[in-house]
Amino acid sequence: MSTVSPPHDNATGAVRAGAAKETLEDYTLRFAPRSYRRWGTGTVAVSALGGIAYLADFAIGANIGISYGTSSALAGIALFAVVIFATGLPLAYYAARYNLDLDLITRGSGFGYYGSVVTNVIFASFTFIFFALEGSIMAQGLNLGLHIPNWLGYALSTVVIFPLVMYGMSLLSKLQLWTTPLWLLLMVAPFGYLVISHPESVGDFFAYRGESGTSGFSTSSMFLAAGVCLSLIAQIAEQIDYLRFMPPRTPDNARRWWTAVLLAGPGWVIFGALKQVVGLFLAVYILANVADGAGVANQPVHQFLEIYRDFLPAPVAMTLAVILVVISQVKINVTNAYSGSLAWTNSWTRVTRNYPGRLVFLGVNLAIALVLMEANMFDFLNTILGFYANCGMSWVVVVASDIAINKYLLKISPMQPEFRRGMLYAVNPVGFGSMIISAGVSILVFFGGLGEGIKPYSPLVAIVLALVLPPVLALATRGRYYLRRTDDGIDAPMYDEYGNPSGEVMECHVCHEQIERPDLTACRTHDAVVCSLCLSQDKVADHVLPAQV
Template identity: 80%
Template sequence: MSQDTTEAIRDADVGPVPGGDEGLRTTAAKETLEDYTLRFAPRHFRRWGTGVVAVSALGGIAYLADFAIGANIGISYGTTNALWGIAVFAVVIFATGFPLAYYAARYNLDLDLITRGSGFGYYGSVVSNIIFATFTFIFFALEGSIMAQGLFLGLGVPLWAGYAVSTLVIFPLVIYGMKVLSKLQLWTTPLWLVLMVIPFVYLLVSHPDSVATFFAYQGENGQGRADLGSVMLAAGVCLSLIAQIAEQIDYLRFMPARTAENRRRWWRAVIIAGPGWVVFGAIKQVIGLFLAVYIIANVADGATVANQPVHQFLEIYRDLLPAPVALALAVALVVISQVKINVTNAYSGSLAWTNSFTRISKRYPGRIVFLAFNLLVALVLMEANMFDFLNTILGFYANCGMSWVVAVASDIAINKYLLKLSPKRPEFRRGMLYGFNPVGFGSLIISAGLSIVVFFGGFGATLQPFSPLVAIGLAAVLPPVIALATRGRWYLRRTDDGLDLPMDDADGNPSDVELTCHVCRQSFERPDVTACLTHDAVVCSLCLSTDSVKDHVLPAQPVA
């Protein structure tokens, strides 16, 4: 398409065209403009400063599950092994999260769109979407269970009813996307920080002997000596949180363009709110274990509730304040924490399910449908009392999450920047990508499959604790190996999207030039559109996704 033709159709009002349900596409386009569900986040929508985006993203890690995870691995493997496991977790998360966070903030894409062009293909990334959606409802259920425990303790609400309340209260908060979530996270973060830090500081000052007790703790079986197998089992549970980077990215994609004026602020925000979330997560896990050890040593029958965050904070508050005030503060902390994280879980999960369904079915049912579906699955998990088998659930899931995130990080760091076999700019539009790319998709299937077999003892008890290393090692090595073997053949179906306008501005940021999609008649910025196959016009990425007869999808380019 020529430059003149492109300029002429920017504001054109093209009538209905054949090849699909235009009413459906128009409705889908309008609904997704609230938070740019399933698509590139344009510059004209990204009005938040770097600090607001960073605080909003970090608000999503207010969850108390870290306290429960830290307590559980410490009780199972002892303090020494737990601390080493947390250290392994932090290093892996930071190393793999950095390239993903950078790409999200630089190119304003969520992790699914990044995954498509980083070795998985247009349809291949559906499997990673399912992995991420599973993460969101597992951790929604875990956080909802903690909130239900708080409601039971503070208000006498039966657990089954508390599970329902903790689910239903989230629904209306998530309907309106980023605009509401950013305000919620900003307003609640200061109070949450104060309520969380007070108990830990109090113990350090008033009970200094608790530090020695903490480091000496050997676990429930008294055999918590330093052991590599135990360290890896502990790390495996912690690494179930590896998919949290996708939730951070759901905020980071709204970062403002990086310029010479905001470069330092931009990088600081990306690092702190991107891979840096793991620093805060690791600290919370250590505090959770610290509080658990204190309760086991100093509270009658403390071992039965030491891994439950609401009881952890309640016991410490009781030392500080009158019983009614202590109970009120503990319940307030739990409720604030669970609302802050579960709005993010619900929001991100709804995006993941909707994205997968739209690509497979070529129909957009609306994000709200899958918001309800995600919450329903989480509620079922809560009613099944997932706390009873938490370590097993998280350890199993970690193998899938690690295989996905590490494979994408490996493709970005090695295949894009070192081998230069993968296109540096992440491509996500239908027609530009092959359906499946063996580089990432194959790496995920192999690494996740083998690590799960190891996790369940398929290669013997000796190797069983090392399933995280299998997942990480294979997912890091296989992408460059497969990319070299295929010579990068399966990344791009096309290199030309039919438009002469540049994709980037002078600073290397995605261009903010707006073009009008001739199907839904909405304006979209340059990176979100391609030329149409059958019309001298442009079409947006979502209308391409819902094109059931390929009326608008560009054909593959001939192989040179």
């Protein structure tokens, strides 16, 4: 290889070095190295589960129950939980095992280096939709407890998040650990009180038929309810933003490692489904026992306030309800803002080959969320979540299908994930094509384009197509579009004796940072190595290895 630097190398090297230093706090866009992963399995798991403290589950459970009745809503929640767990397991395992976020996993699981940009946009949309939903709930609490106008509450719930997300995983892990015990107490206590002191509410809950008043269970209603719940399928990407910092799996920690991955990965849905059931339960109780309850039964702050009032003085009840709302919304919205900023930054850097800094897109994500809040998204919650679910399911199920079927069963897709520029084709039709077809057809079904009879089953259409198409397209293309190269030009091994990514350190000759082996490739024009972030910013492909013949 040539050792002569191109004329522009010094100038761009300084820019890339600055970008590299900025990303060393949270490893935006790149592999999370051993030297940074200093947390234990329990700490990572609790931090990840802290991100599901959101109260939107209570609103979702209440909305689908009020619309479709208890029986259909519970069946929809159960279907949602099964799908989320099954699809989330392979994704969570790959993230924890290979220390990559979901975008990096998606690249090598059928989408290609640029093909996964569209999934980043889908995920970024998830983060600002749910940031807006959670911020709206927080504003409702501030309005109820402190009489702050909603428009100002929306702004406050947005601005307060920015400084908390600036410092990445280091601060977020502390925040989640410190706030979780109080959050659990405030959330569980009122529900436990209600069941014990008003046992008749359990019978009323199971007998509730929803707004339509129709009796019994309805298959179409179940799928409509599941479709709303499945809008949360992209939550696994936020769990993975924490799980990528898991320590290496060894014989000594294997049991703890697997427990943490299962609970904090696909296991998040167990807690999410329980919250949806509780949200529906509280809504039914309020509808039956609170004057004008129909107007507030689907609003979590009012749900908890009414129960607190049953056994606490009014000022204390109000205070606790507001504290619960604020803690819950801060816990989840720091995760929404953090993950969203990563997704936007990742897409922008790959498309433009310029890294503007994660904080720029943190601001962008918060601004979009604020606009949604000011538009009062509660008025069209079921519609926006039902529509989004088709896109989210198509993405996540396609990646899960590629890992479980194409990698492990058919062995067409490379077993170890690949994410580095030059090693992958720009677009792989296996995953990219499967997602576009799955999302397109299911959205058409969702809006009634294929008839009203099939309209409720758009989630099923999305899941089936996303599950079946990847192996079909992989076989049709014989897997030739997965890897552009199989040799990254570095002789040192990629993995240690236990199959964990190697901790061997080398210097990137562009940014001059010490980078671990899995994040490097050989340089095309230098007898040296270059890191994945510098590769992503290489505008003229001086450092990108050529295709392997």
